[in-house]
Amino acid sequence: MYSVKEAFYSLQGEGGQAGRASVFCRFSGCNLWSGREADRASAACRFCDTDFVGTDGQHGGRFRDAAALADHLTALWPDHGGVATPYVVFTGGEPLLQLDAALVAAMHERGFEVAVETNGTLPVPAGIDWLCVSPKGDNPLVVTGGDELKLVHPQAGITPERFARLDFAHFFLQPMDTAPGGLSGDAALDPMAETVAYCLAHPQWRLSLQTHKIAGVD
Numbered sequence: 001m002y003s004v005k006e007a008f009y010s011l012q013g014e015g016g017q018a019g020r021a022s023v024f025c026r027f028s029g030c031n032l033w034s035g036r037e038a039d040r041a042s043a044a045c046r047f048c049d050t051d052f053v054g055t056d057g058q059h060g061g062r063f064r065d066a067a068a069l070a071d072h073l074t075a076l077w078p079d080h081g082g083v084a085t086p087y088v089v090f091t092g093g094e095p096l097l098q099l100d101a102a103l104v105a106a107m108h109e110r111g112f113e114v115a116v117e118t119n120g121t122l123p124v125p126a127g128i129d130w131l132c133v134s135p136k137g138d139n140p141l142v143v144t145g146g147d148e149l150k151l152v153h154p155q156a157g158i159t160p161e162r163f164a165r166l167d168f169a170h171f172f173l174q175p176m177d178t179a180p181g182g183l184s185g186d187a188a189l190d191p192m193a194e195t196v197a198y199c200l201a202h203p204q205w206r207l208s209l210q211t212h213k214i215a216g217v218d
């Protein structure tokens with residue numbers, strides 16, 4: 001059984017695949033926060049911009065098996081006459097609490113490339129086509145390689161240097177959006193200015209903007 005908060009067709013807003021048409025599957029639940037505002041200040045991850053509680057979002061629900069969820073997600077990819085490879089982004093919440101090899105295989109059988117957005121604290125099933133790892137504070141990383149490392153910046157007590165030698169093809173810094181839940185970052189720092197300055201001084205890192213928020217889409 002899979003629990004999905006919401007699923008939708010939009011443009012990937014972040015990272016190295018930004019701008020690409022994608023079906024998003026947002027799984028319910030996370031191992032670093034309950035999702036309740038009352039728990040935010042004491043959570044292992046405190047700056048989350050996402051509601052991942054329950055299954056009540058658009059095209060959300062509970063799905064009995066991989067085939068049922070894969071069919072549901074496939075129906076969200078419009079028919080473009082086959083000119084582009086369908087693309088699904090599994091996110092959450094923390095997708096690796098639920099995503100398994102059976103669901104990855106079911107999406108591949110339906111012609112999709114499979115992307116994952118993870119906090120990097122849980123093992124990754126085989127066969128992922130684009131793996132994005134976004135470390136959260138001091139929470140232990142078990143995923144130390146992938147396609148992109150996308151660090152939200154600045155995070156108290158964390159500097160990008162500690163991730164710079166990991167085995168990723170691309171390194172992105174993404175300014176922390178401090179709107180969710182009020183100011184959860186360091187109020188003395190302007191995340192955009194800090195991130196731009198860091199990328200200018202350390203060209204290994206590229207700026208990732210949350211372009212879906214600029215464009216006003218999901």
Ligand SMILES: C[S@@+](CC[C@H](N)C(=O)[O-])C[C@H]1O[C@@H](n2cnc3c(N)ncnc32)[C@H](O)[C@@H]1O
Nearest residue numbers: 047048049050092093094117118119134176177
């Ligand atoms: C909501 S998370 C879900 C996936 C997974 N749990 C993770 O943390 O990577 C999706 C992406 O949004 C980023 N993100 C979450 N809150 C953010 C914020 N306030 N500002 C900028 N990026 C944020 C995360 O770092 C992650 O890359």
Ligand SMILES: Nc1nc2[nH]cc(C(=O)O)c2c(=O)[nH]1
Nearest residue numbers: 011012013014091117212218
């Ligand atoms: N458009 C869009 N792009 C995204 N890339 C990662 C997202 C996420 O919440 O994981 C996200 C999202 O929520 N919307």
Ligand code: SF4
Nearest residue numbers: 030033045048093119
């Ligand atoms: S950003 Fe990711 S790890 Fe942090 S609370 Fe949100 S879903 Fe969980």
Ligand SMILES: [Mg+2]
Nearest residue numbers: 049050091218
């Ligand atoms: Mg998001």
